[in-house]
Amino acid sequence: MSQRIKRWMPQRVRLFFGLTLGLILFSELRSSSPVAEQLLTVPHIVNAGQVSAEEFLANSFDHIVRTDPLRALEIARDDHYRSIRDYTCTFIKQELLTSGMTPEQVIAVNFRAEPYSVLMHWIKNPGKAERVLYVKGRWVDEAASNPDEREMAVCQPGAIARVFIKSLKQPIHGRQAKAASRRFIDEFGFGRSLDLLIKYCRIAVDRGELSLKYLGESEFAGRPTYVIERRLPYTGAGGDYPDRVALIHLDQEWRIPVSVRCYADGECTKLLGRYEYADVKLQANLSESVFDPKTHGM
Numbered sequence: 001m002s003q004r005i006k007r008w009m010p011q012r013v014r015l016f017f018g019l020t021l022g023l024i025l026f027s028e029l030r031s032s033s034p035v036a037e038q039l040l041t042v043p044h045i046v047n048a049g050q051v052s053a054e055e056f057l058a059n060s061f062d063h064i065v066r067t068d069p070l071r072a073l074e075i076a077r078d079d080h081y082r083s084i085r086d087y088t089c090t091f092i093k094q095e096l097l098t099s100g101m102t103p104e105q106v107i108a109v110n111f112r113a114e115p116y117s118v119l120m121h122w123i124k125n126p127g128k129a130e131r132v133l134y135v136k137g138r139w140v141d142e143a144a145s146n147p148d149e150r151e152m153a154v155c156q157p158g159a160i161a162r163v164f165i166k167s168l169k170q171p172i173h174g175r176q177a178k179a180a181s182r183r184f185i186d187e188f189g190f191g192r193s194l195d196l197l198i199k200y201c202r203i204a205v206d207r208g209e210l211s212l213k214y215l216g217e218s219e220f221a222g223r224p225t226y227v228i229e230r231r232l233p234y235t236g237a238g239g240d241y242p243d244r245v246a247l248i249h250l251d252q253e254w255r256i257p258v259s260v261r262c263y264a265d266g267e268c269t270k271l272l273g274r275y276e277y278a279d280v281k282l283q284a285n286l287s288e289s290v291f292d293p294k295t296h297g298m
């Protein structure tokens with residue numbers, strides 16, 4: 001064997017062991033994170049041997065969101081459903097309803113993934129209810145003629161009305177719910193928000209009508225975000241699409257949509273809905289009592 005081959009073999013052996021170690025690392029990551037599984041086919045943009053696995057994954061997602069934002073939204077959605085059990089947040093919303101533009105509403109929210117549970121407490125500009133509690137499958141009106149109106153939520157009126165009635169149950173897809181919001185309570189949450197964004201993106205992709213662009217980096221509530229713009233051929237209320245333009249702030253660390261603003265026109269002058277989240281605390285370890293009406297005097 002020549003001296004040249006002898007000198008070359010140690011380097012090849014080192015490379016072999018390095019690649020083997022890398023494959024083992026990726027196997028572990030793949031078994032523990034759907035985000036990692038999605039990234040296995042993504043071209044490297046950093047040298048994995050010079051950074052930690054966490055940095056490599058973050059940088060890889062950074063690459064995806066810039067080059068394929070729809071795939072980034074799907075990765076974020078899948079990872080969120082897999083890893084987040086519950087959270088608390090302050091939800092700020094403003095919407096264009098048939099009655100006109102609502103004032104800005106500020107709502108303290110407790111959310112649990114399983115069973116799907118949402119407790120909303122209006123801090124600013126409540127409607128007819130000051131608190132609403134929904135737990136999937138807990139309150140069902142079997143006698144409802146419309147199957148879509150069987151699921152119920154417990155609603156607590158304002159302080160004056162509570163003198164006469166402590167709480168009442170209302171269908172979550174009923175007439176009052178439709179009049180009060182563009183979205184139903186069982187559509188609340190980061191996962192469901194990503195579901196809706198992706199749903200209409202996929203419809204538009206199939207029709208060749210989607211424009212989805214990465215606009216750059218920004219921040220919301222003091223946290224760094226990726227900004228994604230979605231454009232659809234919106235034709236108005238009752239059409240196939242919910243809006244003309246949606247501006248999405250995706251939190252860079254949490255990969256959740258902390259701000260979504262929807263517009264009826266391409267110039268973004270006609271607001272349809274504003275949905276923002278502040279004071280987010282993921283994995284809040286909420287107790288069962290949080291989703292018990294008695295805890296809140298309901």
